[in-house]
Amino acid sequence: MQTSTIIMFLLTIIIPIIIAIISKRNLNKTINRFEKLREENKKIFNDKKEDFKFR
DSSP, rough: HHHHHHHHHHHHHHHHHHHHHHHHHHHHHHHHHHHHHHHHHHHHHHHHHHHHHHH
């Protein structure tokens, strides 16, 4: 009886931690992707500015 309650207690603590770690990794991946997109957009915007300067 006691061992089963201990196992349930551990599961209720460990599983959410694992889920949180996985979701944090995915969040970091998406943040990095958005950072790259933002950098590319800045480059494109700056190129357009240069084109307008030459005209």
